[in-house]
Amino acid sequence: MADLSPKALKTRAGLLDAARSELLEQGGGLEVGRVAERAGVSVGLIYRYFNSRAGLLAAVAEDFYDRYQEQVMAADPLPDAADWSSREEQRTRRAVDFVYAEPLAPLVLVSLAREPEVAALEAQRTAENVRQGADNIRRGQAAGQLNAGLDPELVSAMILGGMHQALLEALARPQRPVADHLARQLWHFIRGALAPL
Structure with missing residues (x-):
């Protein structure tokens, strides 16, 4: 553009x-x-x-993912923190807050995801986020704050996949879980994925 x-x-x-x-x-x-x-x-x-109509839908979804990238994935929620875990716990909270505050989230992540163009965009963004997450895990490993035996790509994929499914479940419920409670449960899950083997 x-x-x-x-x-x-x-x-x-x-x-x-x-x-x-x-x-x-x-x-x-x-x-x-x-x-x-x-x-x-x-x-x-x-x-x-x-x-096309499909192109318009994909552009709406792309805007959603661009904002998610900017506010959650690329942002440093605690720029002065030396502790990897503290920063990433805040990033998890940001992810929940973003999805809960975004009116289009249930549509982009559920309904529109069935559209082939949107599904292709989501797959591309997921692959990018897995790479970003893997790089982030490597930084934690290099700093001696994460287990060096973890496979960064696999762990990143597991974490992002689990988060995605948990957010879908929360959005689909007639009464969403309280955001802080969901963020705490997600962080508990993430810490487990990062634990020593």
């Missing part, structure tokens, strides 16, 4: 806002015509920016 002008970027952002509103109002349903009407533009403009 670096080749888009500031005006085009603003137009694209407005279309994404309209699509998000439509998805939330329709419980995951999205008709391109209704998004265009909501945004006050022609249907053709949506196709110009996103190529």
Whole structure:
């Protein structure tokens, strides 16, 4: 999107806002015509920016994952902390807080994930997060704060997969677990995954 002008970027952002509103109002349903009407533009403009309905859905999901990456995965929740565990416990809390505060989370992680374009994007982002998590585990191992015998990629995949499933379960419940309680349980699970073999 670096080749888009500031005006085009603003137009694209407005279309994404309209699509998000439509998805939330329709419980995951999205008709391109209704998004265009909501945004006050022609249907053709949506196709110009996103190529298809599937492209628009993937762009909404990509925006969600970009914000998750920025606020959870790439952020350092305790920049002055020397203790790996303290920092990562805070990151776990951030993940729960982000998903709980994000109205689109149940749709992106459940309903939209059935769309092939969104599923492909999710698979790509998951692979990136596993690599990031593995690098993070290696830093903990290099600092002597995590067991050197752990396989960083496997442990990262286990942790992220477990977190993902736990968050899906929490979001699907009629009454979600209290965020702090869920974060504590997730951190207990993560600490177990990082324990010496």
